[in-house]
Amino acid sequence: MFKLNKKLLISISAAAALSLGLSACMESATPADTNAPSTASIDGGVAYPVVNGKTGPYYVNEQAHNAGIKFGRTPTEKEYKEWNTDVMADGTGLPEGEGSVEEGEEIYESKCVMCHGDFGSGSGGYPALAKGNAYELHKSLTHQRIKPNIDGPIRIFGTYWPQASTLWWYIKDAMPHPLTDSLTDDEVYALVAYILNVNEMKIDGQEVDEEYVLNREKFLKIKMPNENGFEPNIAGPNGIENVRKYFANPDNFGGVKVKSSERCMTNCQEPTAKVVYIQGAGISDFHPPLSAVRDLPKEENTAFNAEKVYVESCAMCHGADGMGAPVVGDKAAWSTVLTKGKNKVYSNGINGINGMPPRGGADLSDANFKSVVDYMINKSK
Amino acid sequence: MDIKKSQQDLDSFDTKSSSVDRRDFLAKSAALSVTALAGTSLLSSNAKADDPAIVEPTEWGTKWGDPITKNLYGMPSKYEHNVTRRYTRLLASGNYRASIAVTPLQESMGIITPNGLFFSRCHGGVAHIDPNEHRLMITGLVEKPLVLTMKELKRYPSVTRTHFIDCPANGGQEWRGPQYNSVQFAKGFMSCAEWTGVYIKDILKDLGVKPEAKWMLAEGGDSSKMGRTIPMDKVLDDAMIVWGQNGEALRPEQGYPIRILVPGWEGNLCVKWLRRLDFASEPWYCKEETSKYTALKSSGKAIQHFYAIEVNSTVTSPSPEIDWSDLKDGDIVEVEGIAWSGMGTITGVDISLDGGKTYKEASLKGLVLPRCWTRWSYIHKYKKGEELLLTSRAMDDAGYMQPTIDQEVVKVGVEAVYHRNAVETWKVEKDGKVTHVEVRSQLDRKANGELVIEGKA
Numbered sequence: 040m041f042k043l044n045k046k047l048l049i050s051i052s053a054a055a056a057l058s059l060g061l062s063a064c065m066e067s068a069t070p071a072d073t074n075a076p077s078t079a080s081i082d083g084g085v086a087y088p089v090v091n092g093k094t095g096p097y098y099v100n101e102q103a104h105n106a107g108i109k110f111g112r113t114p115t116e117k118e119y120k121e122w123n124t125d126v127m128a129d130g131t132g133l134p135e136g137e138g139s140v141e142e143g144e145e146i147y148e149s150k151c152v153m154c155h156g157d158f159g160s161g162s163g164g165y166p167a168l169a170k171g172n173a174y175e176l177h178k179s180l181t182h183q184r185i186k187p188n189i190d191g192p193i194r195i196f197g198t199y200w201p202q203a204s205t206l207w208w209y210i211k212d213a214m215p216h217p218l219t220d221s222l223t224d225d226e227v228y229a230l231v232a233y234i235l236n237v238n239e240m241k242i243d244g245q246e247v248d249e250e251y252v253l254n255r256e257k258f259l260k261i262k263m264p265n266e267n268g269f270e271p272n273i274a275g276p277n278g279i280e281n282v283r284k285y286f287a288n289p290d291n292f293g294g295v296k297v298k299s300s301e302r303c304m305t306n307c308q309e310p311t312a313k314v315v316y317i318q319g320a321g322i323s324d325f326h327p328p329l330s331a332v333r334d335l336p337k338e339e340n341t342a343f344n345a346e347k348v349y350v351e352s353c354a355m356c357h358g359a360d361g362m363g364a365p366v367v368g369d370k371a372a373w374s375t376v377l378t379k380g381k382n383k384v385y386s387n388g389i390n391g392i393n394g395m396p397p398r399g400g401a402d403l404s405d406a407n408f409k410s411v412v413d414y415m416i417n418k419s420k
Numbered sequence: 421m422d423i424k425k426s427q428q429d430l431d432s433f434d435t436k437s438s439s440v441d442r443r444d445f446l447a448k449s450a451a452l453s454v455t456a457l458a459g460t461s462l463l464s465s466n467a468k469a470d471d472p473a474i475v476e477p478t479e480w481g482t483k484w485g486d487p488i489t490k491n492l493y494g495m496p497s498k499y500e501h502n503v504t505r506r507y508t509r510l511l512a513s514g515n516y517r518a519s520i521a522v523t524p525l526q527e528s529m530g531i532i533t534p535n536g537l538f539f540s541r542c543h544g545g546v547a548h549i550d551p552n553e554h555r556l557m558i559t560g561l562v563e564k565p566l567v568l569t570m571k572e573l574k575r576y577p578s579v580t581r582t583h584f585i586d587c588p589a590n591g592g593q594e595w596r597g598p599q600y601n602s603v604q605f606a607k608g609f610m611s612c613a614e615w616t617g618v619y620i621k622d623i624l625k626d627l628g629v630k631p632e633a634k635w636m637l638a639e640g641g642d643s644s645k646m647g648r649t650i651p652m653d654k655v656l657d658d659a660m661i662v663w664g665q666n667g668e669a670l671r672p673e674q675g676y677p678i679r680i681l682v683p684g685w686e687g688n689l690c691v692k693w694l695r696r697l698d699f700a701s702e703p704w705y706c707k708e709e710t711s712k713y714t715a716l717k718s719s720g721k722a723i724q725h726f727y728a729i730e731v732n733s734t735v736t737s738p739s740p741e742i743d744w745s746d747l748k749d750g751d752i753v754e755v756e757g758i759a760w761s762g763m764g765t766i767t768g769v770d771i772s773l774d775g776g777k778t779y780k781e782a783s784l785k786g787l788v789l790p791r792c793w794t795r796w797s798y799i800h801k802y803k804k805g806e807e808l809l810l811t812s813r814a815m816d817d818a819g820y821m822q823p824t825i826d827q828e829v830v831k832v833g834v835e836a837v838y839h840r841n842a843v844e845t846w847k848v849e850k851d852g853k854v855t856h857v858e859v860r861s862q863l864d865r866k867a868n869g870e871l872v873i874e875g876k877a
Contacts, residue, residue, distance in 0.1 A: 108575070165514065180716060295820060303779070306778075326507050
């Protein structure tokens with residue numbers, strides 16, 4: 040390893056010397072030129088190697104960075120396994136297990152639908168997981184809303200994501216959103232199977248229908264419709280070099296390179312360019328409302344406001360159809376909920392039920408939580 | 421008594437001064453004595469014009485203030501309560517747990533964002549981590565995997581750098597036209613701070629990174645386990661693990677106790693609540709570098725690993741929030757703004773008063789640092805009733821200049837969401853109010869899918 044680092048350090052300082060010698064950075068000298076030695080960096084920009092004890096404008100204690108400092112300890116096997124939960128595109132890190140579409144649907148209905156909506160249709164600010172046949176909808180990625188009445192590209196799991204590994208890993212580590220790391224490996228396989236099903240996807244030519252049972256072996260055969268839809272190509276031994284080449288060409292990413300002495304100072308707009316205004320009211324849902332006034336804050340109303348808490352913490356699921364939660368205002372739904380009595384509704388809410396986390400994820404005392412439930416019940420009479 | 425004291429001060433100054441100083445002093449005191457003699461006749465005797473702020477005693481000027489034992493951690497004046505981060509329900513995903521609160525650029529000063537105003541973006545809510553129970557684990561293609569406590573981590577030689585963090589979705593709602601009449605929302609998905617931490621390369625020196633290691637995974641310990649893949653080039657250049665922000669510990673909203681800082685690159689790469697670094701020969705395809713944070717072009721292909729924040733700038737004064745409606749005809753006023761580039765150092769900013777048709781050079785102000793906010797300004801004599809289209813355009817030492825909107829959208833389309841860095845325009849209306857506009861052409865599409873400007877010869 041020391042070999043490697045040495046090599047790297049040597050190459051860095053060689054690059055620094057080179058840049059000094061060639062003054063490559065001076066070519067783009069501009070009015071406020073920093074005169075700091077710089078080299079091309081992987082991102083299309085410049086890096087500032089340490090030269091004469093400075094990187095760019097910053098002084099560096101070079102001794103401190105070469106002192107051979109060692110702290111810490113080696114992790115144990117168990118510690119490593121506990122945290123090493125990532126799943127890579129080739130299946131590294133993907134555990135054995137299996138789950139069916141049918142089981143997946145059941146889990147989805149109890150733990151996911153309240154946010155992701157019926158059949159993954161998305162709702163209340165949560166992303167959609169499916170919108171129909173992924174292979175068909177993949178074609179929408181070339182859509183550009185340059186004029187009114189053009190549909191935009193559909194960027195969801197089936198149509199857009201390059202690797203299925205991302206889905207498995209993300210569900211396992213970060214879902215359900217309010218209570219992560221709570222699903223077994225088999226449950227994750229089942230949910231992935233269900234999501235493939237609602238995206239009408241195939242594995243190895245076979246449709247992921249309602250009978251389908253997914254396991255590790257089959258999972259590794261998933262080919263995402265948009266696998267080759269990304270640039271630069273980061274996979275394989277040339278990944279890094281592909282990135283470097285890609286960002287060295289500003290045309291690839293919409294950049295403009297101009298020598299400052301040659302930049303446009305007059306007639307810099309297309310003759311067709313017009314002033315475009317905000318359409319209608321634009322987006323003006325700002326909280327707190329915009330104000331630059333210097334005054335005393337309004338007296339905080341310290342009394343508990345159930346409606347405010349409902350809007351902030353409950354309406355996301357209880358204010359929209361298709362989320363699995365009884366919708367406020369839906370008399371029938373709430374009278375069903377109330378058949379076991381109000382106390383049961385309170386305790387279900389306090390402890391969490393189906394996909395609802397304890398107290399809906401809000402930080403409330405029992406008394407305050409109950410008054411929010413009362414508010415919702417009263418609104419549904 | 422005051423006169424006597426100041427006379428003594430002046431006397432002692434006079435005896436020490438050189439002849440030039442003395443001449444200067446004599447001129448000044450002559451001017452002073454004229455004012456003193458003629459003083460009363462220059463003043464208004466209109467009692468109605470008396471400003472109560474001057475002629476009335478104030479509570480704070482006549483009574484004790486707070487003892488120093490109060491507010492041991494200081495807070496802003498209560499009169500500053502409107503200077504705050506703000507959020508919108510449009511971006512309220514995950515019950516505000518996968519959401520953003522943005523920085524009030526209209527009130528920003530200099531190049532440092534105070535910690536309480538630094539924009540806050542999270543994917544599973546703001547975690548509150550006990551630093552005693554937090555570890556950093558380094559594994560993968562290294563000879564010597566490592567676990568560090570926070571105390572051990574802070575023993576490494578510290579590095580302090582001033583860098584902005586810019587969410588690549590800053591301005592991302594406005595690819596197809598202006599939406600926010602607010603500089604806070606149009607451009608405030610970013611902030612700038614002085615960060616203190618350690619170079620990752622300094623920790624790696626003793627770990628024996630294997631030559632096959634090409635990529636590093638950085639992963640958070642919050643409920644979202646946010647992860648991103650970073651190429652070794654950047655890890656071995658200037659990527660840091662930071663615990664300090666503007667001279668104090670990171671705020672929970674910024675990943676307390678530690679986050680990654682990847683100078684100049686997408687804010688999303690600066691993983692908060694960091695707990696794990698892993699090294700591999702292949703990249704990871706994390707959720708936030710595939711499903712999101714990829715820029716879809718009109719070809720249907722999307723740019724992935726779009727690291728650097730490109731050169732950018734905006735006018736911050738005037739703004740829709742703090743406009744020029746109070747200015748009088750002939751007032752001399754400063755047009756001020758921020759420029760930034762994740763690809764290097766700002767070298768210049770041009771300002772246009774006609775929406776980007778013609779430009780003049782603006783002046784840079786204060787410190788000009790790599791991958792950092794840079795202040796610039798331009799002095800303007802305001803004419804009551806005039807309409808202006810204020811457009812700024814920045815350049816950096818990597819050779820890039822901000823594109824016009826037409827230049828950018830013709831190349832990448834209008835669906836990229838991320839990395840929009842075309843010039844921004846603020847219209848000063850006849851009454852001095854400021855509105856957000858864009859100066860752009862209508863796009864058309866050729867049969868082969870290529871985007872072109874409609875009506876361009």
